[in-house]
Amino acid sequence: MMTHTPISVDQNSETDVQNIPEIPDALPVLPLINTVVVPMAMVPIMVGQERSVKLVDEVMRTNRLVALVAQRHPEARPAGPDDIYRLGTAAIIHRLLRLPDGTLQLVIQGLERIRILDFLQTEPFLVARVERSPEQVTAGTELEALRRTLGELFGKLVPLTEDIPNELAAAGENISDPRLFAYLVTAMTPMETSVRQEILELDAVDNKLQRLIEIVQQELAVRELQQQIASDAQEKISKTQREYILREQLKSIQRELGEEDAEQAEIQELRNQLEVAQLPEEARKEAFRELSRLERLPAISPEYGMIRTYLDWMVSLPWNATTGEAINLGYARQVLDEDHYDLEKIKDRILEYLAVKKLKSERATVLEEQSSAQESSTEEIPASQKPPELVLEEIRREPILCFVGPPGVGKTSLGQSIARAMGRKFVRISLGGVSDEAEIRGHRRTYIGALPGRLIQALRRAETADPVFMLDEVDKLGRSFQGDPAAALLEVLDPAQNHTFVDTYLGVPFDLSRVLFICTANTVETIPSPLLDRMETLSLSGYTELEKLHIARRYLLPKQLRANGLKPEELTITDAALQRIIREYTREAGVRSLEREIGTVVRKVARQIAEGKVAATAVEAEQIPDYLRRPRFLDEVVERIDRPGIATGLAWTPAGGDVLFVEATMMSGRAEQLVLTGMLGDVMRESAQAALSYVRSNAEKLGIDPKAFVGKVVHVHVPAGATPKDGPSAGVTMMTAIASVASGRLVRNDVAMTGEITLRGKVLPVGGIREKVLAAYRAGIKTVILPQRNEPDLEDVPEEVRHQLQFVPVSAAEEVLETALTPASS
Numbered sequence: 001m002m003t004h005t006p007i008s009v010d011q012n013s014e015t016d017v018q019n020i021p022e023i024p025d026a027l028p029v030l031p032l033i034n035t036v037v038v039p040m041a042m043v044p045i046m047v048g049q050e051r052s053v054k055l056v057d058e059v060m061r062t063n064r065l066v067a068l069v070a071q072r073h074p075e076a077r078p079a080g081p082d083d084i085y086r087l088g089t090a091a092i093i094h095r096l097l098r099l100p101d102g103t104l105q106l107v108i109q110g111l112e113r114i115r116i117l118d119f120l121q122t123e124p125f126l127v128a129r130v131e132r133s134p135e136q137v138t139a140g141t142e143l144e145a146l147r148r149t150l151g152e153l154f155g156k157l158v159p160l161t162e163d164i165p166n167e168l169a170a171a172g173e174n175i176s177d178p179r180l181f182a183y184l185v186t187a188m189t190p191m192e193t194s195v196r197q198e199i200l201e202l203d204a205v206d207n208k209l210q211r212l213i214e215i216v217q218q219e220l221a222v223r224e225l226q227q228q229i230a231s232d233a234q235e236k237i238s239k240t241q242r243e244y245i246l247r248e249q250l251k252s253i254q255r256e257l258g259e260e261d262a263e264q265a266e267i268q269e270l271r272n273q274l275e276v277a278q279l280p281e282e283a284r285k286e287a288f289r290e291l292s293r294l295e296r297l298p299a300i301s302p303e304y305g306m307i308r309t310y311l312d313w314m315v316s317l318p319w320n321a322t323t324g325e326a327i328n329l330g331y332a333r334q335v336l337d338e339d340h341y342d343l344e345k346i347k348d349r350i351l352e353y354l355a356v357k358k359l360k361s362e363r364a365t366v367l368e369e370q371s372s373a374q375e376s377s378t379e380e381i382p383a384s385q386k387p388p389e390l391v392l393e394e395i396r397r398e399p400i401l402c403f404v405g406p407p408g409v410g411k412t413s414l415g416q417s418i419a420r421a422m423g424r425k426f427v428r429i430s431l432g433g434v435s436d437e438a439e440i441r442g443h444r445r446t447y448i449g450a451l452p453g454r455l456i457q458a459l460r461r462a463e464t465a466d467p468v469f470m471l472d473e474v475d476k477l478g479r480s481f482q483g484d485p486a487a488a489l490l491e492v493l494d495p496a497q498n499h500t501f502v503d504t505y506l507g508v509p510f511d512l513s514r515v516l517f518i519c520t521a522n523t524v525e526t527i528p529s530p531l532l533d534r535m536e537t538l539s540l541s542g543y544t545e546l547e548k549l550h551i552a553r554r555y556l557l558p559k560q561l562r563a564n565g566l567k568p569e570e571l572t573i574t575d576a577a578l579q580r581i582i583r584e585y586t587r588e589a590g591v592r593s594l595e596r597e598i599g600t601v602v603r604k605v606a607r608q609i610a611e612g613k614v615a616a617t618a619v620e621a622e623q624i625p626d627y628l629r630r631p632r633f634l635d636e637v638v639e640r641i642d643r644p645g646i647a648t649g650l651a652w653t654p655a656g657g658d659v660l661f662v663e664a665t666m667m668s669g670r671a672e673q674l675v676l677t678g679m680l681g682d683v684m685r686e687s688a689q690a691a692l693s694y695v696r697s698n699a700e701k702l703g704i705d706p707k708a709f710v711g712k713v714v715h716v717h718v719p720a721g722a723t724p725k726d727g728p729s730a731g732v733t734m735m736t737a738i739a740s741v742a743s744g745r746l747v748r749n750d751v752a753m754t755g756e757i758t759l760r761g762k763v764l765p766v767g768g769i770r771e772k773v774l775a776a777y778r779a780g781i782k783t784v785i786l787p788q789r790n791e792p793d794l795e796d797v798p799e800e801v802r803h804q805l806q807f808v809p810v811s812a813a814e815e816v817l818e819t820a821l822t823p824a825s826s
């Protein structure tokens with residue numbers, strides 16, 4: 001066995017060329033494993049195989065000359081003629097050292113290229129007939145140029161390669177013989193055995209140089225890169241080491257100052273929390289970046305507190321927590337029915353919405369799988385078919401439900417039921433009066449006391465990322481110089497954008513696409529229109545007395561009993577008693593005050609029971625004032641209309657309908673004029689003027705003394721003077737009040753009216769009939785005068801109310817007065 005590492009190429013060989021012994025025609029062949037010895041190289045070789053030892057012993061007795069030939073098949077033992085190359089180097093053994101284990105250590109010098117012609121013997125070792133194979137040297141400038149180029153490159157390689165002695169760096173300049181230099185580089189540069197053999201076999205020296213230039217260049221590039229990588233790594237290590245040392249120093253200073261423990265513990269605690277909180281990648285990076293800043297800050301610096309709060313937020317947000325279950329429509333129906341009386345249309349729409357959501361989420365799951373399968377396959381999607389991502393986006397797009405209606409009609413509680421039906425948490429925020437975009441989107445972290453926006457705050461409260469999220473009072477959103485909150489909301493509600501909603505405070509995206517948003521409003525009119533476009537509004541318009549009775553009996557009373565710890569048998573309230581509460585203690589479209597009043601009764605009874613005064617109570621209608629003191633709304637209309645000049649109108653308000661009184665009076669004045677008070681808007685003022693003009697110009701026809709207005713100031717006032725009022729629908733009421741005061745005829749106290757009036761006395765249609773009629777009914781009105789063209793709207797009025805009221809559709813002002821004014825004689 002032979003191995004060697006080159007030690008040098010005899011640099012003085014140029015002078016020794018003449019000393020090369022005569023090469024005989026036959027030489028013993030020593031096969032080399034993974035080694036090529038080039039002419040003029042001085043190399044140590046270990047010889048272990050028995051036949052090789054015999055060979056060496058033999059030649060040492062004669063001329064010490066051998067043929068060194070590399071093995072073509074390094075694994076062959078012993079190597080036969082077919083296992084070795086044909087070209088090798090004749091060499092002379094300079095020194096021999098016999099080691100105790102029988103192996104030999106030789107120092108051999110390559111002499112000249114030889115070619116094996118044929119083998120004379122294979123046993124006990126190979127002997128071949130050989131001939132010299134001198135290299136071709138074509139003297140010229142090109143050869144010199146090649147030699148110098150290689151010299152420069154090799155000079156650069158030497159310092160980068162540990163195996164090459166440094167003194168060889170200048171070899172390119174010192175060795176002018178191109179052949180000798182080529183073999184030096186071949187021997188010293190790291191390369192594959194086969195490549196080294198290839199270079200040995202190249203006959204022309206310039207070819208050898210060319211090939212070596214390539215190899216050295218390549219090696220140089222690899223070494224330089226290696227060095228670059230190593231030095232980068234070193235730099236990194238020394239930077240972290242530096243930071244580590246500094247941090248340790250900082251800690252010891254802090255320890256000296258006595259502030260170490262709590263702070264370190266706090267940071268460690270935060271780190272632990274961050275490790276377990278499943279933050280998305282981007283958020284995680286940001287959090288850890290801030291944490292390492294925190295570590296370097298003294299606890300007393302204001303920035304420390306800021307970062308601390310920030311990290312608390314990051315840790316406590318529900319990045320991935322969800323509770324939502326698959327939607328079960330049967331269960332959803334049951335929940336909605338359990339929590340709400342009637343509201344059939346709304347419930348149907350909610351169930352449709354949930355059904356669509358269920359189907360969509362199932363389809364989306366299939367598509368998501370498809371689209372990820374598509375990514376990994378190379379199959380083309382047919383052009384006619386939309387790619388799954390686009391279909392997915394379409395599927396995710398769904399309208400936002402918006403419940404519109406007066407207070408207390410169950411908007412919030414519907415939202416709560418939806419959450420319960422879907423197994424999700426419920427949160428709400430009120431947008432009333434929000435005029436600063438930062439309230440939605442959060443403040444920049446640099447402000448002292450900065451916080452995330454209300455959305456993120458609510459999500460932290462919800463502790464899940466998929467709650468039912470109610471945005472209350474979208475109709476009362478403000479707008480100011482601090483940006484447009486509606487625009488921020490649009491982004492929040494848009495499924496194409498909201499999965500990467502970036503709260504300014506957090507600075508990293510939070511996925512809102514799992515949240516189910518529902519809005520509520522009292523009126524659609526003031527909802528910013530881009531928002532309204534994205535919504536589907538469902539209106540809840542208020543309940544009739546009978547509906548309220550049902551709601552009270554089935555829902556509000558049991559709820560209040562539970563809330564106050566009473567058993568159903570401990571308190572019964574008769575229908576008449578409930579009715580009395582509804583009529584005399586509440587005046588509202590919804591049932592909020594009703595619930596409150598029932599709550600009061602229940603609490604008083606609970607107290608009696610707790611004090612042991614009674615065991616169970618049945619509350620009758622007559623006892624209601626004992627529990628709730630004096631009735632609040634007792635025949636207000638009858639009380640108010642006590643003289644001519646007062647008429648009852650009907651108004652639509654965001655809180656449902658209401659009755660409104662118009663008072664008119666006349667007095668002598670210096671000039672005839674119309675005075676209007678009660679915070680009336682322009683439209684309402686103009687319609688008062690039209691009403692007066694109509695009455696004046698038709699005085700005779702209306703049975704009014706034509707001189708009644710001469711020299712008189714007419715004053716029209718609409719009480720609840722602090723509440724702004726506007727719109728044309730009080731036209732007929734103002735006309736009636738003016739006609740009443742001018743004619744001295746009382747307005748009937750069981751009549752209420754609505755309608756716009758023209759100068760010619762035509763009555764035009766108005767809006768909000770259902771709410772107005774319900775309000776009239778609540779106020780104890782018996783007859784409602786309304787524009788003829790509004791008659792079809794009466795269909796919306798619940799039947800039980802319609803049956804109890806008389807409706808007088810009118811198209812002209814005289815008809816109004818005919819019904820509204822009491823006969824002249826009274």
Ligand SMILES: Nc1ncnc2c1ncn2[C@@H]1O[C@H](COP(=O)(O)OP(=O)(O)OP(=O)(O)O)[C@@H](O)[C@H]1O
Pocket residue numbers: 339340341342343406407408409410411412413414520551555556590591592595
């Ligand atoms: N149809 C109904 N059936 C049973 N309970 C009802 C119904 N409508 C309302 N309620 C009850 O009335 C109370 C007030 O309703 P809720 O708070 O939902 O009103 P809201 O419309 O959201 O009012 P706001 O606009 O002021 O927030 C709740 O206790 C609710 O359960």
